[in-house]
Amino acid sequence: MRLFDAHTHIDMKHFQNDREQVISRAKKAGLVGMVTSSIGPGSFRRTLGIVKKHNSYLYHTAGSQVSRLTEDEALKTISLIRKYSAEIVAVGEVGLDYHWVKDQNQRKAQEPLFKLFIELANELKLPLVIHSRKAEARATEILEKHSAVRVLMHCYDGPTEVTKRISDNGWSITLPANFAKCRSRSEAGKAMPLNQILLETDGPYLSPTEGRNEPANLTFGCQSLAKLLDLPAEHVAEVTTNNALAFYSL
Numbered sequence: 001m002r003l004f005d006a007h008t009h010i011d012m013k014h015f016q017n018d019r020e021q022v023i024s025r026a027k028k029a030g031l032v033g034m035v036t037s038s039i040g041p042g043s044f045r046r047t048l049g050i051v052k053k054h055n056s057y058l059y060h061t062a063g064s065q066v067s068r069l070t071e072d073e074a075l076k077t078i079s080l081i082r083k084y085s086a087e088i089v090a091v092g093e094v095g096l097d098y099h100w101v102k103d104q105n106q107r108k109a110q111e112p113l114f115k116l117f118i119e120l121a122n123e124l125k126l127p128l129v130i131h132s133r134k135a136e137a138r139a140t141e142i143l144e145k146h147s148a149v150r151v152l153m154h155c156y157d158g159p160t161e162v163t164k165r166i167s168d169n170g171w172s173i174t175l176p177a178n179f180a181k182c183r184s185r186s187e188a189g190k191a192m193p194l195n196q197i198l199l200e201t202d203g204p205y206l207s208p209t210e211g212r213n214e215p216a217n218l219t220f221g222c223q224s225l226a227k228l229l230d231l232p233a234e235h236v237a238e239v240t241t242n243n244a245l246a247f248y249s250l
């Protein structure tokens with residue numbers, strides 16, 4: 001079985017004591033690689049070092065902590081992305097968060113920063129990994145308006161009409177390892193063509209088991225998707241892995 005974790009956060013402190021074991025467990029579980037997402041300038045620098053050590057297994061996508069992003073932090077992250085653009089595979093996660101951010105003005109204030117990242121990705125010809133928690137429709141609208149081409153809606157949980165638009169646009173979604181617990185994510189898994197679905201863990205978050213999540217748990221998501229689509233797990237693993245390799249141009 002060949003699996004690929006399309007989105008995790010291996011630089012986070014949750015992994016600082018056993019990161020090497022976590023990576024070797026992922027290899028044993030059949031993962032042929034993973035993309036780790038940095039969420040700000042400090043995280044960016046940490047991730048550069050970790051990825052260098054695991055060249056051709058770990059890949060870096062650079063973005064922000066969407067719900068807490070400030071202009072200063074966005075600009076610092078953008079200048080790091082420019083400087084190290086040859087060492088990253090995508091811009092993101094970036095986007096909109098309406099789950100933690102309830103205030104209308106604060107929600108609006110996320111948009112100009114989101115647009116800066118979309119323009120940066122267009123300019124550097126890098127794909128975009130989108131965080132759009134409870135803001136899937138608005139994020140899609142902004143991406144369409146800015147002619148975003150290669151888009152991955154990470155940890156997708158949007159309504160059916162937005163799923164349809166994403167599918168029509170030729171964009172992709174990721175489903176997390178615990179997606180089967182969530183009805184709307186399962187519906188998205190059914191509505192999207194399999195060649196537009198990638199698997200992720202979002203470790204250390206969204207664990208399908210008790211406690212911390214890690215890339216080896218991608219097997220849970222693969223089994224769940226195989227069951228949902230009534231397909232052999234090997235087939236789901238193969239297709240979603242190829243989707244990830246193609247999306248990130250690996």
Ligand SMILES: [Zn+2]
Pocket residue numbers: 007008009037093202
């Ligand atoms: Zn994430």
